[in-house]
Amino acid sequence: MQEVYHPKNKVRIVTAAALFDGHDASINIMRRIIQATGCEVIHLGHDKSVEDVVNTAIQEDANAIAMTSYQGGHNEYFKYMYDLLQEKGAGHIRIVGGGGGVILPSEIKELMEYGITRLYSPDDGRELGLQGMINDMVEKSDFPTGTLELPEGKDVYQSLKDKDITTIARLISLAENREDDFFKAFDYNKVENKSAPVLGITGTGGAGKSSMVDELVRRFLIDFPEKTIALVSVDPSKKKTGGALLGDRIRMNSINNPRVYMRSLATRQSNLALSKYVEEAIQVLKAAQYDLIILETSGIGQSDTEILDHSDASLYIMTPEFGAATQLEKIDMLDFADIVAINKFDKRGALDALRDVKKQYQRNHNLWDVNPDEMPVFGTIASQFNDPGTNQLYKSIIDKVVEKTGADLTSTFEITKEMSEKIFVIPPSRTRYLSEIAENNRGYDTKVVTQKEVAQKLYGFFKTIETLSGKMPAITSHGIEITGTDNTDLVKVLLAEFDKLKMNLDPFNWEVITTWDEKVNKYKNPVYAFKVRDKEIKIQTHSESLSHLQIPKIALPKYEAWGDILRWVLQENVPGEFPFTSGLYPFKREGEDPTRMFAGEGGPERTNRRFHYVSKGMPAKRLSTAFDSVTLYGNDPGHRPDIYGKIGNAGVSICCLDDAKKLYSGFDLSHAATSVSMTINGPAPMLLGFFMNAAIDQNCEKYIKENGLEAETEAKIKAIYEDKGLERPRYNGDLPEGNDGLGLMLLGVTGDLVLPADIYAEIKKNTLAQVRGTVQADILKEDQAQNTCIFSTEFALRLMGDVQEYFINQNVRNFYSVSISGYHIAEAGANPITQLAFTLANGFTYVEYYLSRGMDINAFGPNLSFFFSNGIDPEYAVIGRVARRIWAKALKNKYGANERAQMLKYHIQTSGRSLHAQEIDFNDIRTTLQALYAIYDNCNSLHTNAYDEAITTPTEESVRRAMAIQLIINKELGLAKNENPIQGSFIIEELTDLVEEAVLQEFDRITERGGVLGAMETMYQRSKIQEESLYYETLKHNGTFPIIGVNTFLSSKGSPTVVPAEVIRATEEEKQFQIKTKEHLHHTKAEEEKVLLEKVQEIAIQNGNIFEALMDVTKVCSLGQITDALFKVGGQYRRNM
Known part of the structure; x- marks a missing residue:
């Protein structure tokens, strides 16, 4: 057992995995050990940009940032983080990290010389052990925070009024760590404007408070485009170690906004929901003149009412799962809360819970002359995007804050009177589907056993009759028959018993028995014929070895007993x-091995070259595509260092239709021997749109060539680009061996711009029916x-369902x-x-x-x-x-x-x-x-x-x-x-x-x-x-x-x-070319992009088929544009701890 380092100061560490990196297992282990070592951990989760991490570290006045980076781009990422901290006056914050074997020893040396505090290698892990690495990291971060350094020429009050984040953060740290110094530096009585209203939010653990706060912040930012908001979130400290997990930020997507400040506080005392420095934190934020302050407690259920001492209005969040209605009488906050949210309203019994809480609220507040339905109690599903109940709750909160404080917050947020209703992916009546399948399959297996026993007994009768009669009974579709009339009485009895027992055998199973010999003989014949989609296929059933033996392609058991045959056929x-x-098929496809040709690196041209290399001489082209992490997360390539470093690394960079055309150029995407697999998930519908349009345009190109329309088409494309004064897109570099240029004629345009609408529609229809592959x-x-x-x-x-629906319709x-x-x-x-x-x-x-x-x-x-x-x-x-x-x-x-x-x-x-x-x-x-x-x-x-x-x-x-x-x-x-x-x-x-x-x-x-x-x-x-x-x-x-x-x-x-x-x-050239391709697209298609993006958003709101719209949008828009547009109508993924 390794010794644990005990920090001398209250050490705060921000933990996260790098941008476009989903590998969060390591950082999760690390943050647990860091917390157990006595630190306060602000955990952000995976896929975090440098700016998000740095802003968090400054707002939280952290001692250090601990990162993992397993997806490449670490050189640019860590250097950018160091530079940004220096630029923002936070160079004291330590940076530590690791990335397994992805970060090379030479790169570790280079980055540490640049200024990164420590990067740990796999060998460090073996030498130091996990706790040893954490001890080293914490020791390097063990220094006091809260040293006040004001901007030049400004006092503390002016700095706060200007919302200088460093000043705000360090004052709060000063209050937490050196209270006497805080009161020397800051006198609340000197603050001129103290009018910022405080909304207190508390509730039971697991009620979804963090998600709810995020949704309230999102609506506030939309509702008040010029206003600012500050959050103070309190989580409990561990009594044993003094460490704390400050995990609210991981659930929040809306706070990465210059109009939002957030500070996470640990209680630094056990069994209390608030830090004793909450009041000082609120005073600082009031002095900074935020328009609304939200105080959220840890919700440990012991002292929720404590929040009332610090707030002007209060919200209590609970779930429907509180037990019997009498339990409500024990909840103090129902006596004091201005508003109550019953979150997770999709849970069983939610409507009964809403009724009971409204009645309890009415009793507690003596509102006997008011209809219980008018009580400020709302059913919400905060985890559901644009939830109507949460909309009503938000409007009610703002109205209550204005009523109680007179704050300048006149909401124009539009709400409907709809109640929160879960948009069920699986209807509640179908939640047992997996157990139903298990019961179904076990039932089948049980039936196989009983039918096998019946068949085995029938075979026993059959062999006995054969022995006693001295004749081979004929097996027919109805049973067994023996020719002649000289059968003994015993044989006749056995035949009758056979027929009686056969009634217990399923007719299909009898057919299995009667046709067994025929099935065996089919595989003994030299040629086996079968049909696939009405096409007859003939296969040689044997191959000859060098020793001239005939090796069967399919070997059948040599069973004779009917029960064994039946069980084998049924299972x-x-x-x-x-x-x-x-x-799945009687025989393997001849001439097409199941080999997939996997590639993905650099720009589309480099991966295209690799595809042609690995498929050279192969009868079937089974291309499997790996995408870079920028693409995997639905983003566009860009110059920002934390994006730039990942372009084309560990996969191919694809952000638009032209990229897809270049990637698969020279492969006939409609040919029966070509199939394409795309390893993409989050933005899969957009990449699928790029691919389908690339395939359609290939066939448009073939039509143009077959009909001698090259000159006419060339003139049309030339005119389009000359009118805009722009260069035509091109393939970067020479075509590789095997690439005949198919798919490149229509770079920069689509077939519908150069062919008549009816011709294009027919080509599109035929292409969609022909393409082979997988997304x-x-x-x-x-x-x-x-x-x-x-x-x-x-x-x-929903997007997945829309794709499938489109596939069926087309x-x-x-x-x-x-x-x-x-x-x-x-x-x-x-x-x-x-x-x-x-x-x-x-x-x-x-x-x-x-x-x-x-x-x-x-x-x-x-x-x-x-x-x-x-x-x-x-x-x-x-x-x-x-x-x-x-x-x-x-x-x-x-x-x-x-x-x-x-x-x-x-x-x-x-x-x-x-x-x-x-x-x-x-x-x-x-x-x-x-x-x-x-x-x-x-x-x-x-x-x-x-x-x-x-x-x-x-x-x-x-x-x-x-x-x-x-x-x-x-x-x-x-x-x-x-x-x-x-x-x-x-x-x-x-x-x-x-x-x-x-x-x-x-x-x-x-x-x-x-x-x-x-x-x-x-x-x-x-x-x-x-x-x-x-x-x-x-x-x-x-x-x-x-x-x-x-x-x-x-x-x-x-x-x-x-x-x-x-x-x-x-390479640098590949990265720059990818960025140039994206920028060129935006210059060329600016007008069409805006119209089509608004169209896809409208279709999403109206519950139309989004993928049908994406087939048009992907012709002109880049991946990042489409992702951002859909975020606004579908919501972002919310990370979990």
């Missing part, structure tokens, strides 16, 4: 038949595991509207069962949501796909077959879906988590074993990771090796010539049953928490993933779980962490 079956355990777009797993949510959850799900049959991803759940630390259970649960949630929107399951089912990770654990050997079986049983028997919708299609990627930065050459061995699992389990597509991805962006050489792994398995490995090699294995069947039941048990656990969305509210999924991650890391660390070259079988040098010889990053 296993051949590939291509329900329940699809062994595969990830799985917002549920983002909230649970990965953190690239950008919109509020409800709005993000006959988009070959493109998946979502890739329901377990990969990122596994990468965050989940074990294979949790990965599978959470992923399938998310999939069924989308099914329920789309059904609730009136979509037909047979129309949307084929547009759903899945994405799994493949590790080395035993459960990974069966992850695909279990997924297919659970999905097929549920879709067929629970939802009544057709065969195509029953087929769970999935992409699989070898585990990134199993790539280790020690002995990196060993990673290819792990990847090979994982690829073998995937191919044997009949995955639909596969990506094999490069061995060096543990330390850097993979090189062309390492990518080629990774692709060779699966090519060698598919082309050279003899057993892989068989397409169901694991079927029939005792351990595989046992594992399949064990994993299937474990998944169904997890479904029941999720149901107990209100379904997937209910479980997300309590962070069940995220907590479970983190627990499993910690379990693995603990076993890895102590050596209980052996990892070759990491904790055992180490080299003579101890297998140190490998540092890459070179790191592949975007």
Whole structure:
């Protein structure tokens, strides 16, 4: 146990993960240890800009900022942070951070020489341990704060009046730390204007006070464009350590505004809801002449009424879950609160709670002559964007503040009389859907067992009759028959008993038995014929080995007993038949291996070159795209350093339609052998719009060439740009080998500008029906595991539903509207069962949501796909077959879906988590074993990771090796010539049953928490993933779980962490070109942009199909513009602790 450093001063540290970085697991661990070391931690969460972090540190008068940065761009990020602190006169604030192996030793040295206090490397972690690193960080930050340095020529009162943030922050610190010095520096009696009204907000813990404050601030800023607001938020200190988690900021999106000041205070005493320095803080803010001050308490439920001593008006926030109505008599604040909000009004019993609280308020305030319905008690859902109840509450609060203080706050905020009503993603009557699926599937399994027993007894009768009669009974569709009339009485009795028992067998199951021999013979024949979408396909059923043996592509069991045959068909079956355990199609597609070609770096041109390199000579082009973090968070490239450093790093930079055209140029996006996968989630609808329009314009280009319209089109484009006096967009650099330029003719324009409307409409219709590919777009797993949510959850799900609805209406049959991803759940630390259970649960949630929107399951089912990770654990050997079986049983028997919708299609990627930065050459061995699992389990597509991805962006050489792994398995490995090699294995069947039941048990656990969305509210999924991650890391660390070259079988040098010889990053030229592309777009399309952005906002407000509008908007607007426009009508994602 490491010794803990005890700070001599009250140390305040701001913690966060860098901009466009969702990797918050490390900073969460760090902030817990920092707090336990006795510090006050202001935690901001992930995806925080330098300006947000620096402004917070200054407002909070922090000693230090502790950051993690795992997504690249750290050089620019940390230097910009240092420069901004210096510029704002806060150079005393220490900066510490880390980023695993992402930050190279040479960069750590450079950044620390620049002025960063300390950056910790993985080797530091091994040497010092977690507590040792925190001790070092806290010791470096252990100095007194609150030293008052006034702007030149101004006294403290003028500085406050000018709202000098440093003065405000340090005065409050002075009050907290050196009260005598505070009163020497500041005399409240000398303040001229003390009229700022104070709104006190208190309530029970977990009532959603932080979210409510954020919503009130948002409305205030809209309502009063010139006014300012200050917040004081109080959280409890830990009695044992003196540390405190000041976590309100993480829930607030509206406070990053120059008109808002926020200060978080720790109580610095136990069992009290307020800091004893609250009054001084309020005095300082009144002297700064803020127009409204909000004081929010920690809500520990012991002394809520204490807030009344410091506020002019008060709001009490509670939830409907207070128990019996008599409990209300015990709540002191109902005697004193001016207004009451019953938040989380979507909870069960909310309407009864509203009635009871209104009556209690009436009694407590002796308002007997007023109708209870007119009591100032409001039902609210603060977490829901633009909630009508919260609108009413806000208006009532402002009116009450004006009434009690005469403040100059005349609200013009428009409200409706609607009551808060949850916009349910899943109707309340359907919250048991996962347990219903579990019951359905278990019911099916039980029926299989009973039917198998009936079939086995029938087979016993059959063999007995055969033996006693001396004849082979004929098996017919009705039963069995024996020719002749010389049967003994016993045989006749047995035949009668057979017929009687057969009545207990399902007719379908009898047909399975009677057609078994026919099925076996079909696979023995040299050629097998089957149909896919009315097209007949003929396949050779055997391949010849070098030893001239005929190796069957599908091997069937040699069962004779009917019960064994029936159980096998109902639970296993051949590939291509329900329940699809062994595969979706009778045979694998010939001439198209499941290899995905993964790329993403720099600008679109560089990734285009990589795509052409990795697909050279391949019959099918299966392009898989990784985007940079700027794109992943729906932003545009820009010059600001914390953005600039991330452009084109760890993925490709794409911000507009022209980028998409260049990215996929030279690939025919409508060809049956081309498919494109896009790993994008939050802004997925916009990237999908770019892609679809790029594909449409490719076909417009083909039409232009086929009809000899090149000169005419060229003249039209030239005229458009000459009129505006601007250069035409171009591909940056030479075209790579294999790129014929398809898709580049219409750079800067779209097909509808150069072709007649009817021709364009026909091309668009045909293109949408032809394109093949996948967009990830799985917002549920983002909230649970990965953190690239950008919109509020409800709005993000609505966008997903709009995309699917558009796909149905436009006959988009070959493109998946979502890739329901377990990969990122596994990468965050989940074990294979949790990965599978959470992923399938998310999939069924989308099914329920789309059904609730009136979509037909047979129309949307084929547009759903899945994405799994493949590790080395035993459960990974069966992850695909279990997924297919659970999905097929549920879709067929629970939802009544057709065969195509029953087929769970999935992409699989070898585990990134199993790539280790020690002995990196060993990673290819792990990847090979994982690829073998995937191919044997009949995955639909596969990506094999490069061995060096543990330390850097993979090189062309390492990518080629990774692709060779699966090519060698598919082309050279003899057993892989068989397409169901694991079927029939005792351990595989046992594992399949064990994993299937474990998944169904997890479904029941999720149901107990209100379904997937209910479980997300309590962070069940995220907590479970983190627990499993910690379990693995603990076993890895102590050596209980052996990892070759990491904790055992180490080299003579101890297998140190490998540092890459070179790191592949975007060049300055690429970054500048991307910014220039965006700026050029805005100059060219300025007029159209404004009109279309307003149009998409209007459609969103009117509940129209947003994606239909995005198909037009993405022709002219940049990604960041669209994201900002949708924030205003759909709300931003609210981070969780």
